[in-house]
Amino acid sequence: xxxxxxxxxxxxxxxxxxxxxxxxxxRQRIAVHVRQRxxxxxxxxxxxxxxxxxxxxxxxxxxxxGPALFWLTPGGLHSYGPTEGESWEEQWALFEGPFASSLVRxxxxxxxxPHVALSNLREMLQLFAALRADFTDGSALALNSAxxxxxxxxxxxxxxxxxxxxxVAGARIDAAVSALAxxxxxxxxxxxxxxxxxxxxxxxxxxxxxxxxxxxxxxxLRLRIDHAKQLLTTSDLPIEAIAREIGIDDAFYFSRLFxxxxxxxxxxxxxxxRRQ
Numbered sequence: 001x002x003x004x005x006x007x008x009x010x011x012x013x014x015x016x017x018x019x020x021x022x023x024x025x026x027r028q029r030i031a032v033h034v035r036q037r038x039x040x041x042x043x044x045x046x047x048x049x050x051x052x053x054x055x056x057x058x059x060x061x062x063x064x065x066g067p068a069l070f071w072l073t074p075g076g077l078h079s080y081g082p083t084e085g086e087s088w089e090e091q092w093a094l095f096e097g098p099f100a101s102s103l104v105r106x107x108x109x110x111x112x113x114p115h116v117a118l119s120n121l122r123e124m125l126q127l128f129a130a131l132r133a134d135f136t137d138g139s140a141l142a143l144n145s146a147x148x149x150x151x152x153x154x155x156x157x158x159x160x161x162x163x164x165x166x167x168v169a170g171a172r173i174d175a176a177v178s179a180l181a182x183x184x185x186x187x188x189x190x191x192x193x194x195x196x197x198x199x200x201x202x203x204x205x206x207x208x209x210x211x212x213x214x215x216x217x218x219x220x221l222r223l224r225i226d227h228a229k230q231l232l233t234t235s236d237l238p239i240e241a242i243a244r245e246i247g248i249d250d251a252f253y254f255s256r257l258f259x260x261x262x263x264x265x266x267x268x269x270x271x272x273x274r275r276q
Contacts, residue, residue: 020147024094025135033081041096043072050088054080058111067121071114091128095150106209108158116161127153172197173207184223185247190216225261232270239266
């Protein structure tokens with residue numbers, strides 16, 4: 001038996017709005033098309049069963065067959081719906097905030113490839129059920145939990161999209177991440193590293209960000225700084241030696257990088273966090 005339609009909406013706080021807010025949630029079986037619409041916020045639509053189409057300005061016309069989901073971005077003209085004479089079962093969520101825009105910049109949500117064929121519907125149904133429960137509750141804690149669940153939906157969608165499009169490429173980027181981690185304290189030519197794993201620099205960067213949430217250089221810097229923090233708190237090495245240990249010859253440059261990232265100079269970090 002089909003569940004009755006559901007549509008819930010909530011406005012984010014006007015004072016100190018969070019970085020990510022879920023502002024709407026719904027579930028319904030539809031037999032009509034959304035046509036030539038623009039939304040002021042982001043949206044995700046989960047098609048559990050059924051088939052039809054999605055058309056956006058950035059991606060063109062795409063065939064949809066459940067289980068699948070697709071993303072809509074603010075201001076983008078779009079149309080979608082089931083095949084004429086048929087219907088599909090869908091759930092949807094609306095969300096907004098600067099973190100949502102960051103997810104697009106990281107290409108975890110793609111405007112040019114918004115459709116994701118799902119290999120694991122059960123996982124998505126569990127996430128959407130958790131999102132619905134928290135959003136229905138409406139307390140501050142529950143709404144923060146709903147935002148966290150929406151982030152998990154984004155991450156799991158990106159993982160399934162990557163696996164569905166090219167499992168071999170997924171294995172390659174995993175190997176590339178491991179290689180970069182092993183070489184993090186040496187100078188690395190990122191173009192050569194991309195070529196080593198049979199990817200163009202642009203594809204390498206995109207897949208690397210999808211896998212880690214960071215660009216290759218930002219990932220390398222994070223490993224370097226994290227190791228520097230370990231050395232600062234567990235050894236008596238001078239700052240110059242620690243800089244060399246993580247692959248940076250200029251101690252002043254290292255100190256500036258460290259302070260920009262951690263908000264403390266290396267010596268101050270050592271004083272604050274080292275166990276006597």
